[in-house]
Every structure is written in structure tokens, then in C-alpha cells.
Amino acid sequence: MPLRTGSVRKVAALGTKCPLKRSLQAYGLPVGHNPRVSVECCLRRRAAAPGPRANRSAERLERRRERARVSISGGYVGVGRTAAVAALVVTGFGLAACGDEEGKDDAAGKVKVVYEDEAVKPENRQAVEVIRKSRVLERTADWVNASVALPHDMVVKVTDKVPPGVTDAVTQPDGRTIFVPPAFLTQVEGVVGDVVKTVKRPALFPEDKFNKADLTALATQFVLGHEMGHALQRQLALPNLGLEEDAADGFASFYTVNEIGPDPSLAAAMVFDELARKEGELTLEGFSSDHPVTQQRVFNFLCSLDGKDPKKFDGPLVGAGYLPRTRAPLCPQSWAALDYGWWTQLEPHFSRKFKGQGDKRQEAARAHLIAETKAFAEKLDEIRSGQ
Template sequence: MRARVMPILAAGLLVVGCGGDPQQSQAPTSPPGKATALSAAAEGDAPDGDGVMTFTYEDAQSPEAIAGRTLMQDNQLLEDLTDDINEGLVLPYDIALLGAQCDEANAFWDSEEQSITLCYEDAALAQEIFTEAGDPDPDASALNSEYATFYHEVGHMAISIYELPATGREEDVADQLAAYVLLQPDDDGEPDPESVQAVKDFARTFGASGDQRVELSPEDFADVHSLDETRMFNLQCWIYGSSPDSNGDLIASGDLPAERADGCEDEWILLDRSWSTLLEPYFK
């Protein structure tokens, strides 16, 4: 799967932090899609910009970090993600993509350092989650989740470097960008099935996080992120809305309530139009 550019969890699982500055958030043996969403989503002249995204795999010491680094590096995760950004977006300056040991499962955009960090522990924990879930290829599922995590962080990056307006909570808007990138249609007018699966796996990580939580506290409701279950249903809604004919299984399985599904096509149309409009000046 080739990435389709143009990002886990809280409660003891993967942490999608993002919320201060630096913003912290929280993703296949090959990446999703056949063409970059950025190059396919818009036409027109982009503003001048000679920045590039570079990547670095930093050292790892702990067992979890070593496992995550191995998964990322063996599958050339950072290489594919930087290629995707460089093919699709005009960057005003250089941006670094770092694989790093963070001593927690996390990922974040840092506007001061002009970098996105994917923590090795995040990939390792995703691998563990999908192994315990009995996935036939937990490595592919974990990498899917890391791809979506990266595009979530790209959402924060885009808002920051392009000074984009965001009238909702930024964490929700960043989730929208992850879905927008991965659910863009191919030449046949339908999203690539492997990209759709990446969003499904991203949603599953939030479901796993919600299952781990014993009870809700005031801090959960006050958090800058929506509840894990809300994020899961949002992502499933946008999957369904992007192609209702292809994703009826989400309703049949009970993963997406029919009452929510009724409005998902309209939700997707608005999401797609909004992000296309915001990013159009910055597509190559």
C-alpha cells in the first residue's frame, strides 16, 4: 500500500495527545493507496515554497521502543510518509519527521521545532493491540494505524504552518484530515480499499482504548480530545459517508448505528469540501 498524503490512544493505550504546543497526539507492510491524495484532490497554482520534509530514525533503548523502531524501519514507514508529503504539499520551510523513543505511546507536532514525532512505543503498542485482537497480520494493522496517526499530526501541522482557520476543536479537525487524506477516491471514483482499512484500524484503536477505561471522570469530558468512542464513531461515519455502497458492512455489523449513518454522507461531503478548500492553495 502506497501512502496517499496530502495524521493512540488515551486511557492507558495509545496516546493521541495533541493539545498544547508542542501539540501531542496519536496508525501496512506497505502504505495505503496508489496516488497521493494531495496531488489528486486539487488543481491550481501553489504558492512559492522550497521546504522539504526529511526523516530520521533516532536511537531506541527500551524493548518497546526497539520493537516499534524495527516495525517502522523494516517497512520504510518514515521514508514513504516523507515522500508523500514532498510530492503533494508546498512547504514554506523544512519539516522534520522523527521516529523516536518517547517513553510513552504518543505522537505530536511541535511548531517550535517544526517537526512531527512518531513515538516508537506508539507503533509497538498498536502491534500489541492487534496481536491480542487476533488480526491475521497485526504488523499491517499497526502500520495502518500509524499512517492515520501521521495524517492526524499533519492536520495540526497544516493549521500551524499555513495559519488555517479552525472553528471546531483542533483535535477533531485533525481527525478529519486523517480521514480526508485516506478516503480520497481513486480513478474509479471509490476510495482505495487498503486506505479505507487504514481508517478502520485507526478507529479500532480508539475502540480498544474505550474498552480499557473503567469509568469516566470529569477530566475525560474536559479533555481537548473527544471521547475515544466518539472519535471511533466519527471515523466510521466518515468511512461510510465517503462510499455508502461499499461500506454497508459497518451498519450490518453494528459498528455504526443506523441513526448516525443517515447523516454520514452529508458529513463527508462537508468535510471533503472544507479540507479541499483550505488546502487547495498548498497542493503541488
């Protein structure tokens, strides 16, 4: 009598990297797409690899086996074959292709930047040209395309034809479209002009970039990082442990600090600080917004940057008075948690080509978080006493 396989779909061509899959094929069982068995397969593979990840995978594998129940209907199948199949098929007889363990297929969605020149109003063309020449939007798109396998295409539209009520950069609910209104870029350029005229350049920020064009481009790069954080959360259905706006700001810091350097964070901090001054006294709407208070975001940006490398940034940020001394001791552990958090969120969605590098960076971020948490615990009494 045959084993009950439910609605498992047969597939014509199967990879052979997964030993569980090979065993099922050897017994002539149909192999389909069952994500639970795919997890089993991938855990077995990881458990066999060296390193701390292997220990965690082995523990998870053992827990899954303890919970597993195999339902076999029908009569006698043959003692040897039944025992082997029962040992193999711990979560069902369908098996998803285990290609996920090697990274997602690169034949997936891609990010594209589109400048709708015919839809740009004359008064906004200068700001658009600054952004186009800087290629800051394209650089962000290139990183996502190289690192993440998106389920759908994504378009970053620079256009004045935006949905009703849109006045700044926004991401649509499905994460497939980011609007960057040229009118918003012109507004950023205007705020940057005031910064250049009235703000003393921080010593950490390069003198040759302290001008309207470069500051506008760098601040816009950070803003697109924020919107890309929204888009990734929505396209990939990433779990959230807090407000989505906080996570989007976190991705902007995660991406720019890791991949670009300090300049976008510093530019964004200067622009947001100027915006906060222009906002004046906080209103009920400001306090109740899903966005953090503007001035608070300034310190969050600086804290993430400082936490990345306190030895490098404590002097020019904390010593110069830009980041309060009461906040600075919290930043290394805070950055480590943010960094590991985003690598872990993205890990199941790494592209095939990036997976090896991405896994190493995630493991390094995890080790860094463990070390920083231990160091934070050792200093906690001193930190509390000093506040």
C-alpha cells in the same frame, strides 16, 4: 509629477503571466510585493476562465473594485496615462508576483522521516522495525511533499528522546517537528495484539492483513495523518472553525480514505475501540479533554469512511452493526463537507506540480457537497422521524 508609490520595492525580473502586471510595467511603474494587488490579478485571471469558479471570481473582483480607492498625489500626470493607471491600480501600486495562481514554488519546505536508531530503546526496536518496513510514514510524507508547498521543512522523528511528558505521537507548536516515540509504537503493537486475539475480524477488513504487523502499521498511518493535520494547520496558519483536534482527525480520514483506502480507518477504529474498553468508565479528565471521547472517535472514523461511498460501505459497516443506523444517514453530507473543507484549506498552498490536479479535486468536492446537501435536505424529515 510622479505618482506616490509609498514603500513599494522595485524588482529586477518579473513574470508576465498577469495582464495587470504587464500594464503597470508598460507605464514604467515600480512593481513590488503587494498581496492585495496579487489577489486582484489572480481574480481577473480566474474570472476569464470557464466554469463556476469564474463566476465567483468575477463577483469577488467586482466587489473589490467597488470598495477600491486610489490615492494619487502630485500634479498633472497626463490625462490618458492617469486614467489608465487609475483603472489598473485599484488597491495600490505594488504588485506581488502572480505565480501563486499557478501554485506555490516547489522550492519550499519538505517533510523528512528520520529514525534515530541510537535513541531507540531495545524493548521498542521490534515495533520500530515494523513501521520502518511498512513505509507508512514515508508514504504520508511523500504525499504532502508532492501536494503542498510548505513554508518550512518538517521532520518526523522516530526517537525515544522526546520532550518532557511526551508519551505518544505529538506535533510541536510550530508544526515543524512531529515526534513518534518508539515506546508509543510498542504500546500500539500491544493493543493490536489484543485485537487480533479477542476481536472477530470485520468482513470488510482483508484477512491477510489481520495480523499484528499490518494492523500496527495501518493504525500508525492513521495516527500520523492526525499529527500531519496538526502540522499543516500550524505551519500554514489555517483558519479553524472548531477544535483543532477534530480537524486533525478530519485530516487523517481525508488523507487515508482518499489516498490509501479503507484499511487505515478500519485499523484505527479497531485500535481505538480496544483502547476505549481498556479506559473503562469515563472520568472528568476524559470528558473535559480537548480530544473527543475515544469511543466517539471510533464512530467518527467509520462515519467518514461510510460517507465516502455508502453503496459500498453501508452493508459491511451499518448492516453488520459497526456504525449505528441513527448515525449513518448523516455521513454522506458530513464526509462531503470534510472532503471539500480540506481541499479548500490546502488550495492556496498547492505545489506548482499538483495545482492542476488539486483544483480539479477541489471543484469535484464542492460539486459533491452541493449534491449531498440537497439530498440531505430532501431526506431530512424522514431522518428525523426515524430517530
